[in-house]
Amino acid sequence: MDSSTRIEQALNAALARVETPAAPSKLASAMRYSVFPRGARVRPRLCLAAAAACGDDQPALTDAAAASIELLHCASLIHDDLPCFDDAPLRRGKPSVHVAYGERIAVLAGDALIVLAFEQLSYVACSPERLPHVMRIVGQSVGMPSGIAAGQAWECEPFCDLVEYHEQKTGALFSAATMLGAAAAGHDPEPWKVVGAKLGLAYQVADDLRDAASDEEELGKPIGRDAALGRPSAVRDLGIDGAMHRLETLVKEAIAGIPPCQGAGDLRALIMSEAKRLVPKRLAAAAA
Amino acid sequence: MDSSTRIEQALNAALARVETPAAPSKLASAMRYSVFPRGARVRPRLCLAAAAACGDDQPALTDAAAASIELLHCASLIHDDLPCFDDAPLRRGKPSVHVAYGERIAVLAGDALIVLAFEQLSYVACSPERLPHVMRIVGQSVGMPSGIAAGQAWECEPFCDLVEYHEQKTGALFSAATMLGAAAAGHDPEPWKVVGAKLGLAYQVADDLRDAASDEEELGKPIGRDAALGRPSAVRDLGIDGAMHRLETLVKEAIAGIPPCQGAGDLRALIMSEAKRLVPKRLAAAAA
Numbered sequence: 001m002d003s004s005t006r007i008e009q010a011l012n013a014a015l016a017r018v019e020t021p022a023a024p025s026k027l028a029s030a031m032r033y034s035v036f037p038r039g040a041r042v043r044p045r046l047c048l049a050a051a052a053a054c055g056d057d058q059p060a061l062t063d064a065a066a067a068s069i070e071l072l073h074c075a076s077l078i079h080d081d082l083p084c085f086d087d088a089p090l091r092r093g094k095p096s097v098h099v100a101y102g103e104r105i106a107v108l109a110g111d112a113l114i115v116l117a118f119e120q121l122s123y124v125a126c127s128p129e130r131l132p133h134v135m136r137i138v139g140q141s142v143g144m145p146s147g148i149a150a151g152q153a154w155e156c157e158p159f160c161d162l163v164e165y166h167e168q169k170t171g172a173l174f175s176a177a178t179m180l181g182a183a184a185a186g187h188d189p190e191p192w193k194v195v196g197a198k199l200g201l202a203y204q205v206a207d208d209l210r211d212a213a214s215d216e217e218e219l220g221k222p223i224g225r226d227a228a229l230g231r232p233s234a235v236r237d238l239g240i241d242g243a244m245h246r247l248e249t250l251v252k253e254a255i256a257g258i259p260p261c262q263g264a265g266d267l268r269a270l271i272m273s274e275a276k277r278l279v280p281k282r283l284a285a286a287a288a
Numbered sequence: 289m290d291s292s293t294r295i296e297q298a299l300n301a302a303l304a305r306v307e308t309p310a311a312p313s314k315l316a317s318a319m320r321y322s323v324f325p326r327g328a329r330v331r332p333r334l335c336l337a338a339a340a341a342c343g344d345d346q347p348a349l350t351d352a353a354a355a356s357i358e359l360l361h362c363a364s365l366i367h368d369d370l371p372c373f374d375d376a377p378l379r380r381g382k383p384s385v386h387v388a389y390g391e392r393i394a395v396l397a398g399d400a401l402i403v404l405a406f407e408q409l410s411y412v413a414c415s416p417e418r419l420p421h422v423m424r425i426v427g428q429s430v431g432m433p434s435g436i437a438a439g440q441a442w443e444c445e446p447f448c449d450l451v452e453y454h455e456q457k458t459g460a461l462f463s464a465a466t467m468l469g470a471a472a473a474g475h476d477p478e479p480w481k482v483v484g485a486k487l488g489l490a491y492q493v494a495d496d497l498r499d500a501a502s503d504e505e506e507l508g509k510p511i512g513r514d515a516a517l518g519r520p521s522a523v524r525d526l527g528i529d530g531a532m533h534r535l536e537t538l539v540k541e542a543i544a545g546i547p548p549c550q551g552a553g554d555l556r557a558l559i560m561s562e563a564k565r566l567v568p569k570r571l572a573a574a575a576a
Contacts, residue, residue: 149399
């Protein structure tokens with residue numbers, strides 16, 4: 001089964017748990033709305049790729065771990081789009097959850113997706129000693145003091161280290177992706193941290209570039225939000241050319257960090273194709 | 289060590305994990321603010337009492353499970369108090385989290401507490417086969433389709449079954465308390481569900497009574513909110529006397545449901561003293 005099929009099946013299985021006839025239908029619908037149709041699924045694909053590189057001997061755990069980080073990613077987008085944060089009307093080319101379902105359902109959908117991300121791990125038939133490792137990596141990547149919630153919270157502090165902010169808000173879930181792939185396959189996750197971390201930083205720089213240099217149709221959401229909101233941004237700090245150079249460096253560092261393993265070649269290919277896909281078309285054309 | 293000490297220590301240990309020098313300080317502070325000073329800790333005490341009745345042979349897991357439900361309870365209060373829900377200015381006699389720290393930090397504090405509730409379970413040294421059971425009970429009690437988030441979501445539906453609403457919004461965490469105590473001690477949690485469920489319903493009826501018949505000083509938060517917001521309420525449906533009678537019946541049913549076990553007497557005593565404490569002073573005096 002290919003990676004995309006595995007990921008969509010795992011996400012569907014997780015959401016099916018909440019879609020019972022007795023469930024409040026708006027909340028169930030909002031949860032599915034935020035997870036489907038599929039986004040790029042960058043993080044779960046990275047998780048599966050890292051697991052494959054490590055032998056992937058318990059694929060059900062790998063799939064659940066991959067679903068977990070995608071569910072948490074979707075939860076963070078819902079809360080990030082709320083009026084009190086970015087007040088974003090669009091996400092993935094359609095109305096954001098609070099616009100489509102109201103603010104209360106948006107808060108609850110984020111909450112319920114966080115819970116589901118952990119709960120669905122408990123249903124996997126796997127070596128019991130691997131579960132605490134997987135839970136811990138998931139928790140650290142999304143909570144305090146160094147996960148997504150921490151990264152978001154830096155937006156509320158008077159002083160904010162741009163590197164720390166990006167590492168937590170975006171990098172943490174990328175580090176978790178590669179670490180989870182390794183941990184689900186019974187390997188030591190620590191050496192895999194740097195691969196995800198560098199890719200997370202690269203992804204954020206690419207996101208800043210797309211916010212500054214894409215058009216709305218290409219991006220699927222409003223552009224120029226970082227500048228309008230005065231948010232930390234690599235483009236603000238380094239300019240477009242500087243940010244492009246930083247993106248290239250980070251991708252090279254990620255590839256250099258891949259531990260020696262059987263699937264290193266495939267992983268390298270995935271990373272290269274992702275990096276190419278993330279650069280705004282206008283800049284990619286200009287660079288070519 | 290007495291129950292209160294165990295609970296406060298477990299909560300302190302969980303929060304200490306997020307209070308590192310590198311953590312964003314407002315979010316870390318808001319998380320502690322919402323958990324301390326101690327509320328009644330009804331749910332974790334019930335968890336410890338059920339575990340004691342079952343032998344409590346792995347107290348570190350019991351303590352972590354108890355901390356988990358209290359952290360989730362605090363998270364639900366923060367989000368429940370948000371402007372888009374109850375817009376409650378006070379909680380436990382002090383400004384609610386969004387009033388004290390702003391709405392963004394309040395959303396994040398709830399999120400981070402949910403994550404912490406699961407993550408801290410992964411650090412416990414316990415029989416590895418017990419952890420998935422504990423995680424599952426926690427997840428089911430707080431997520432979809434039948435936990436707190438589901439209960440809250442019924443407030444956004446055009447039709448709402450009052451029994452289902454209370455079972456999910458309040459009862460789910462009480463059922464989890466007794467089930468977790470049993471599961472942490474290696475016992476079958478299922479027979480313990482009814483005890484917590486009945487107590488949860490009793491607690492919600494008591495809450496409705498206090499909202500209708502306490503004064504603000506006794507309650508530590510504004511009174512009359514249910515009527516003002518048109519929310520489902522036992523007092524609205526049954527009147528004060530009817531609600532008092534329902535409370536008594538539920539407490540009797542909870543006590544009758546306690547499975548045969550060594551600590552049944554202590555548990556019965558705890559339930560009786562809780563029930564007495566929850567009735568508004570004015571009504572208790574009138575009934576005496």
